[in-house]
Every structure is written in C-alpha cells, then in structure tokens.
Amino acid sequence: MKSFPASLQNHLDSGTTTLVWCWRLTRSDRTVFGFTDHDRPLAFDGTTFEPESGFTASEIRSGADLSVDAQEAEGVLTSDTITETDILDGRWDNATVEIWRVNWQDTANRALLRRGAIGQLRRGRLHFVAEMRSLAHVLGQTIGRTFQASCDADLGDVRCGVDLNDPVFKAAGTVVALSGDRGFAVSGLSGFADGWFAFGTLQWLSGANTGRKAEILSHAISGVNVIATLLEEPIRPIEVGNTLNIFAGCDKRFETCQAKFANAANFRGFPHIPGQDTVIRYAAKGDANSGAIL
Structure with a gap:
C-alpha cells in the first residue's frame, strides 16, 4: 500500500x-x-x-x-x-x-x-x-542471448566486428527515379553485385528524411537501373535527387558471414544446432540401425 x-x-x-x-x-x-x-x-x-x-x-x-x-x-x-x-x-x-x-x-x-x-x-x-x-x-523483454542457428549480432557492431565504412560495404548514391512508396532507382551502385545491399541499411543525407535511417528489403539490378526497396515506407516521401549512404546487408547465415564478410570467427550463432527435423526423426525397418545418429 x-x-x-x-x-x-x-x-x-x-x-x-x-x-x-x-x-x-x-x-x-x-x-x-x-x-x-x-x-x-x-x-x-x-x-x-x-x-x-x-x-x-x-x-x-x-x-x-x-x-x-x-x-x-x-x-x-x-x-x-x-x-x-x-x-x-x-x-x-x-x-x-x-x-x-x-x-x-x-x-x-x-x-x-x-x-x-x-x-x-x-x-x-x-x-x-x-x-x-x-x-x-x-x-x-528478452535479456541475454538466444540459442539459435542464425547470428544474433547486428552487422557492424562490436560483437560482429565488420567495418561498415570499408568501401567494399558502403556506397554513396542518389535517387534518380521512384517506384511506389518504398522503391526507387539509385545511382552510384553499379559496381556492386545484385542483392549486395539486401537486408542492409541506408541513411538519408538530404531531403525531408535527412538523418533518418531505414532498412533495405531488396537490392536488384534491373537492366541499366539499380533498384532498392525499403522494408517500410519512410515517414516522409522520397524525392528524386535525395542523396544517401547505403550499407551492405547480412541475412544472418553462417555461409554469408564466411563468404561475404570473411568473418566466420565472429559469427554469433550456432550453425550446427539440430533443426526441428532432427526432433521428429525415428528408426525405420529399412535403416542401418547401427546406433549412429538418425
């Protein structure tokens, strides 16, 4: 009381x-x-x-x-x-x-x-x-780590260790055309592979959204254009001429961490954890039944 x-x-x-x-x-x-x-x-x-x-x-x-x-x-x-x-x-x-x-x-x-x-x-x-x-x-609120196959670090943070300011993972671009509320064609990314910035982030450097960050859903090369689509519609409309910094993305898989970022030593997941299919496996008459893992 x-x-x-x-x-x-x-x-x-x-x-x-x-x-x-x-x-x-x-x-x-x-x-x-x-x-x-x-x-x-x-x-x-x-x-x-x-x-x-x-x-x-x-x-x-x-x-x-x-x-x-x-x-x-x-x-x-x-x-x-x-x-x-x-x-x-x-x-x-x-x-x-x-x-x-x-x-x-x-x-x-x-x-x-x-x-x-x-x-x-x-x-x-x-x-x-x-x-x-x-x-x-x-x-x-969840406190501590979760036992899961995917990485639980944020790309570029202290636990991850990847330097997102490296030119390999960062680029500057300018919006040259719009595609709906979340998509736009952007210049300055022609030297990067298709999907390189998918699941990454960008920061607006000019326009109504200056200073705000956004998550990228997809990054695709379509003919002569490079199209980026945001995960969510920005608070204020995107306009042609808006400039931005864009950072590479990670899908949290061990294979991506190793091949794209050469950072397998800092992978913060458990890639060899048994999946749900392991739980439901059972012995069958035609199997070897040698005592090995099913």
Whole structure:
C-alpha cells in the first residue's frame, strides 16, 4: 500500500480536496516536458506543468500480478509541446514518465504514484494517444542471448566486428527515379553485385528524411537501373535527387558471414544446432540401425 506525505494525507482526510494529475515526460534526448489536467500552469522540482496541450488521461489499469499496468493519455497536437514532427521522428519513443497527484493550491503537497515509459503511440491528424506502461514492461523483454542457428549480432557492431565504412560495404548514391512508396532507382551502385545491399541499411543525407535511417528489403539490378526497396515506407516521401549512404546487408547465415564478410570467427550463432527435423526423426525397418545418429 502506498503511503503519502503527512501534509497530503491530511488534505485527503479533510474531505474536500483540490487535487490534479501531473505528468513529467523525459525524452531520450533528455528534454523534459510537464503536463497537467489543471486549468493553469503548475511548477515544482524545476519543471513547469502546462495545461495548453489538452493532455488528459484514462483510468489506470493495474493488477496484483506481474502484468504490465497501463494508462492512456490523449492530447491535442500543438506547435510548442508535442508536435506531429516529433512523433514522426520517434523522439517520444520509450520516453520515461512520472505520474504525480498534486494539490494545486500547494504543490508541496504531492505524491509520485508511479513511473513508467511511453509504449504504443497512435496519432491522428489533430491529436495523439500515448500508452503509458509501468516498469513491469521491462520484465517482458528478452535479456541475454538466444540459442539459435542464425547470428544474433547486428552487422557492424562490436560483437560482429565488420567495418561498415570499408568501401567494399558502403556506397554513396542518389535517387534518380521512384517506384511506389518504398522503391526507387539509385545511382552510384553499379559496381556492386545484385542483392549486395539486401537486408542492409541506408541513411538519408538530404531531403525531408535527412538523418533518418531505414532498412533495405531488396537490392536488384534491373537492366541499366539499380533498384532498392525499403522494408517500410519512410515517414516522409522520397524525392528524386535525395542523396544517401547505403550499407551492405547480412541475412544472418553462417555461409554469408564466411563468404561475404570473411568473418566466420565472429559469427554469433550456432550453425550446427539440430533443426526441428532432427526432433521428429525415428528408426525405420529399412535403416542401418547401427546406433549412429538418425
């Protein structure tokens, strides 16, 4: 059971309360925002909690087990608080949240009810809905390695060791034509084999998506054109003339690690792990039945 400061408890016991909700959100870039459902700004602990965003919250869903407690907050998109651009750029993803119950007549009478993080964030044309997850959501995340045949390292990270800035694995290109929302023809890649950049990544150097990274689904040579298709449609439209850096991809197989990257010593999977077909094998009358592996 949560205990409250004596001053706040006395206020609750008085029978007539002046309590409001306050939310403090800290993004991954350490920018702090404060919101309240009160009709005027409140301030404490160096944060000003603004009412202008139209920030309102649902009831808190909570259980006695280790399931994730959740609450939804809905607000209007405004130019100076939570903007559509910030949401699209992912700046609010996994932002930390503090939920306070505050006496608006005396903000020293307050209690921190829970901490959590922004989960799913849905947006419309003029408003957003953010799911606030309790700290229990961390218990549902996979920690440690998985015993699997494919590699569990990210290409180019410390565990992998491949240098993606090597000209063999990196190229600069320019969009010369569009093919749907995710595909485009790109110059500068004529010296690379078909599929070399499939499952790789690219980073936009110019245009509306400048600075953003994207995953590549396929890379194919079609006549005189080199066509790249992204895994997901970018947040903002691709335009002819956009420049990019593109990096080779890996399908996480041991054979690819050995042949394409000459990096078999750093392969982070278990390529010789028995597959599901091994589990369902059985002895048959016509087999050798010598005691060897089936």
